[in-house]
Amino acid sequence: MQSSNPALGKLSETRGTSAYGDPGWYQPGAGGTATYPGAVTSARTGLMTVDGVIGRSLALMALLTVAAAAAWIWVPAELTGIAVFGSSIAALIVGLIVSFRQSTSPILIGAYALLEGAALGMISEWFNTIYPGIVAQAVAATIGIFFVMLILYRFRVIRATPRFTKGVIGALIAAVVLMLGNWVLALFGVNTGLREAGPIGIVFSIAMIIIGALTFILDFDLVEQGVRNGLPARYGWYAAFGIILGLVWVYLEVLRLLSYLRGRG
Numbered sequence: 001m002q003s004s005n006p007a008l009g010k011l012s013e014t015r016g017t018s019a020y021g022d023p024g025w026y027q028p029g030a031g032g033t034a035t036y037p038g039a040v041t042s043a044r045t046g047l048m049t050v051d052g053v054i055g056r057s058l059a060l061m062a063l064l065t066v067a068a069a070a071a072w073i074w075v076p077a078e079l080t081g082i083a084v085f086g087s088s089i090a091a092l093i094v095g096l097i098v099s100f101r102q103s104t105s106p107i108l109i110g111a112y113a114l115l116e117g118a119a120l121g122m123i124s125e126w127f128n129t130i131y132p133g134i135v136a137q138a139v140a141a142t143i144g145i146f147f148v149m150l151i152l153y154r155f156r157v158i159r160a161t162p163r164f165t166k167g168v169i170g171a172l173i174a175a176v177v178l179m180l181g182n183w184v185l186a187l188f189g190v191n192t193g194l195r196e197a198g199p200i201g202i203v204f205s206i207a208m209i210i211i212g213a214l215t216f217i218l219d220f221d222l223v224e225q226g227v228r229n230g231l232p233a234r235y236g237w238y239a240a241f242g243i244i245l246g247l248v249w250v251y252l253e254v255l256r257l258l259s260y261l262r263g264r265g
Contacts, residue, residue: 056106057244064248219242
């Protein structure tokens with residue numbers, strides 16, 4: 001089955017031959033008897049599974065959380081600015097490498113989780129100092145959004161069709177271009193209002209949260225199709241990376257939106 005998720009195009013080309021395609025293995029429905037009893041079951045243990053992706057996602061989330069807590073507690077206030085900038089740039093570079101190479105290296109992906117976690121910890125500490133309790137609210141909202149999207153995908157309320165996938169990817173590209181353009185204009189003193197606590201900023205943040213939430217559908221489709229296509233287990237790291245990336249996006253946008261709403265109050 002051809003997946004609508006473009007990430008699977010390259011990944012499926014690299015998957016290993018399944019147990020049913022190897023000489024000497026028994027293929028159900030082909031007649032005859034198995035040459036090696038139990039061989040099919042043991043061979044498939046090296047393939048991507050949903051449980052494997054969950055385990056890898058939890059491991060990355062643990063790394064991110066530990067790094068965030070450490071940065072929150074131990075980075076001095078006077079160094080927060082440069083530390084956030086440095087860790088964010090480093091996380092961006094590593095994330096781009098993983099994304100464009102579709103890397104399955106646990107070391108590289110783990111490094112991203114640590115760097116992103118450090119940046120999130122310092123950013124969260126800053127927001128929580130100004131708006132006490134806002135981090136707990138943002139975390140709860142992010143988890144809620146994730147499980148809502150999981151339920152919608154599970155019951156096929158939202159499907160990762162080719163049109164849907166192209167739409168989400170197009171919206172992501174447009175969002176990144178807008179944010180980069182807004183940043184460049186801000187350097188020249190032009191205020192677009194996209195990142196302020198006004199109507200434009202609130203609407204833009206809501207749109208960013210919706211886009212981030214919809215990326216979870218692509219992540220779930222990647223996992224489902226990866227398991228179905230018999231990808232090697234190591235690609236579970238790439239799927240887990242996508243899930244963590246979406247969680248970080250949604251969390252930051254929820255944090256920003258809550259700060260707007262509490263600031264206006």
